Amino acid sequence: MLDKFHQYLSSKVVLSPAEWEKISRICVFRTLIKGEFLLREGEKTADLIIVVQGCIRTYLADSLGKIRINSFAIENEWAGDAQSVGRGVPSKYSIDAIEPTTVVLINNLKFEALCRQIPHLNQFLTDNLKECLSGSRGQHDLVTIPTADDKYRSFSARHPELLARVPQYMIASYLGITPESLSRIRKKLAKERFFTVS
Amino acid sequence: MLDKFHQYLSSKVVLSPAEWEKISRICVFRTLIKGEFLLREGEKTADLIIVVQGCIRTYLADSLGKIRINSFAIENEWAGDAQSVGRGVPSKYSIDAIEPTTVVLINNLKFEALCRQIPHLNQFLTDNLKECLSGSRGQHDLVTIPTADDKYRSFSARHPELLARVPQYMIASYLGITPESLSRIRKKLAKERFFTVS
DNA sequence: CGATTCTTTGAAAACAGTCAATCTGTGTGG
DNA sequence: CCACACAGATTGACTGTTTTCAAAGAATCG
Numbered sequence: 089m090l091d092k093f094h095q096y097l098s099s100k101v102v103l104s105p106a107e108w109e110k111i112s113r114i115c116v117f118r119t120l121i122k123g124e125f126l127l128r129e130g131e132k133t134a135d136l137i138i139v140v141q142g143c144i145r146t147y148l149a150d151s152l153g154k155i156r157i158n159s160f161a162i163e164n165e166w167a168g169d170a171q172s173v174g175r176g177v178p179s180k181y182s183i184d185a186i187e188p189t190t191v192v193l194i195n196n197l198k199f200e201a202l203c204r205q206i207p208h209l210n211q212f213l214t215d216n217l218k219e220c221l222s223g224s225r226g227q228h229d230l231v232t233i234p235t236a237d238d239k240y241r242s243f244s245a246r247h248p249e250l251l252a253r254v255p256q257y258m259i260a261s262y263l264g265i266t267p268e269s270l271s272r273i274r275k276k277l278a279k280e281r282f283f284t285v286s
Numbered sequence: 287m288l289d290k291f292h293q294y295l296s297s298k299v300v301l302s303p304a305e306w307e308k309i310s311r312i313c314v315f316r317t318l319i320k321g322e323f324l325l326r327e328g329e330k331t332a333d334l335i336i337v338v339q340g341c342i343r344t345y346l347a348d349s350l351g352k353i354r355i356n357s358f359a360i361e362n363e364w365a366g367d368a369q370s371v372g373r374g375v376p377s378k379y380s381i382d383a384i385e386p387t388t389v390v391l392i393n394n395l396k397f398e399a400l401c402r403q404i405p406h407l408n409q410f411l412t413d414n415l416k417e418c419l420s421g422s423r424g425q426h427d428l429v430t431i432p433t434a435d436d437k438y439r440s441f442s443a444r445h446p447e448l449l450a451r452v453p454q455y456m457i458a459s460y461l462g463i464t465p466e467s468l469s470r471i472r473k474k475l476a477k478e479r480f481f482t483v484s
Numbered sequence: 485c486g487a488t489t490c491t492t493t494g495a496a497a498a499c500a501g502t503c504a505a506t507c508t509g510t511g512t513g514g
Numbered sequence: 515c516c517a518c519a520c521a522g523a524t525t526g527a528c529t530g531t532t533t534t535c536a537a538a539g540a541a542t543c544g
Contacts, residue, residue: 148427156430158423169420179429200412204405214398217415224422225356229378230348232354232462234430234501235455236532255490264430269532271492429517432533434500468502469524 089117089190093140096164100203100215101208110202111209116193120144120185127168127183132176135193136168142189143253146181147261157262159227160186160250166189186254231264237273239263287315287388291338294362298413299406307409314391317338318342318383325366325381330374333391335365340387341451344379347460355460357425358384358448364418365389384452431461435471437461 090112097103097111117140120126127133129149137144139161146167147157158181161167172179173196203210230246233239243263244251250259256274257267288310293451295309298403315338318324324342325331325426335342344365345355356379359365370377371394427445441461442449448457449483454463454472463471 093435115484127429142522148430156427158426171421172420177317207402210408214411214415217412217419221415221419221422224369224419224426225367227428228356228422228429229354231426232346234462257490266533267491268493272350272532275492453524464501465523466502466525470500471523 089140089192090115091140093117093192096140097212101212103206103208107206107209110206112196114194114202116195118193120189120191122185122187125182125184126191127179127181127239129180129182130178132178133168133173134196135168136173136190136196136199137161137183138194139163139165139167140190140192141189142185142187144183144185144191145254145258146183146190155261157258160225160254160258160262162253163192163251167217186258224238227262231262236263236265236269237276239265240270240273241277287338287390288313291315291336291390291415294338295410299410301404301406303480305407308344308404312392312395312396312400316389316391318387318389320383320385323382324389325377325378325379327378327380328376330372330376331366332394333366334371334394334397335359335381336390337361337363338388338390340383340385340389341382342383342387342389343456344381346379353459354462355456358452358456358460360451364414384456408454416451424443434463435474436468437463438468438471439475 093277094108094112097108103111108262116135118126126137126144128129139202141163143160143162144167145157146159147155149155159167167183169179169181198239199213203213226246230239230242233242240259240263243259254262256270260270263270291313292310293308295306316324318340324335327347331431339361341358341360342365343355344357344367345353346360347353357365366382367377367379380460389415397411401411424444428437428440431440438457438461441457452460454468458468460463
């Protein structure tokens with residue numbers, strides 16, 4: 089797993105062996121079984137989270153139980169609320185694994201200290217934050233689409249990899265619709281496709 | 287305006303006069319009248335945008351004309367799609383001023399070069415990206431609230447300053463509901479408050 | 485297998501959207 | 515200073531989509 093993470097990092101930035109050595113020393117790997125929590129609402133955390141293998145979801149629970157999924161993170165994606173990390177602010181979100189997953193946890197303070205020493209690593213952080221921001225905006229664009237089936241259409245075009253990987257009721261939650269509606273939409277679309285193809 | 291921006295920056299990071307001098311040299315101020323565009327969908331831009339005075343909105347237009355507002359930015363807030371900046375990617379979003387507004391435009395490449403020289407400025411960038419990310423997540427949390435009146439309630443609790451400043455039909459767009467619905471919701475809430483207070 | 489978890493289906497109710505008309509306030513030009 | 519035009523907000527009646535609730539089918543996993 090360390091190797092896999094090294095590979096990913098190397099694909100993003102140029103690092104000398106000595107630099108990688110420093111970075112790897114502050115990486116903590118954690119393996120989660122399906123359904124296992126990485127963070128619960130209200131808990132504090134000081135770690136950045138990067139998925140090495142698997143898939144985790146970040147979600148919000150309203151007053152009584154119903155959850156809304158904010159984001160999925162798969163291989164090499166970051167998760168978590170970058171802002172609350174390292175500020176002692178309790179997280180609004182919960183994070184758990186939806187398949188067997190391995191993540192790297194990196195202490196935010198240590199990471200920022202390293203960023204000051206390693207300019208390339210700093211670039212990596214900045215780029216990633218921008219990517220997360222862009223992803224979040226994209227997700228926002230998605231959920232504000234006014235009709236449920238356009239939401240789903242848009243989602244499947246944009247995230248085919250998740251479509252295959254994530255249970256339907258979670259996609260529904262991510263899109264802000266009910267699983268029942270999603271099921272009906274899929275049925276309708278399948279029918280449309282059938283008449284269109286031949 | 288330069289002063290105002292200096293004040294803001296100083297409140298965020300410690301800068302020597304020499305550093306501020308360097309930064310100020312790459313700042314371009316631009317004043318917009320109400321309704322004036324800063325960026326249109328499809329255009330490219332290489333500049334970071336920070337509002338010094340006034341209010342701008344970032345929005346997305348769907349296939350025929352209807353717009354969905356992604357975000358408002360008021361004094362000292364950043365706007366724009368951090369990722370598309372400086373990559374030659376045409377913007378998905380349009381940005382215009384909803385009141386008389388002054389913004390600072392900072393060329394992204396020049397800014398990043400300065401960040402490499404001035405660690406504190408780099409910290410400022412990182413912090414701001416995190417804040418933008420957090421803001422975007424918050425906005426997402428808002429629009430995924432399932433009922434329109436909870437959306438509005440949540441919005442007014444979270445952004446009282448915008449409530450007073452932004453026309454209602456724009457707030458409706460921001461929340462993903464119609465102006466008519468918002469009007470009815472406000473009426474209902476006013477009635478509830480009337481019976482609750484006395 | 486047997487049991488949980490996930491998806492599908494149906495019918496009714498609630499909610500928000502649409503369309504169209506009216507109302508209100510503000511700023512402009514005669 | 516008034517009248518008009520315009521942008522924004524409100525209201526009503528109606529339509530349509532989505533939710534809800536409930537139950538039955540698949541699928542998956544130990």
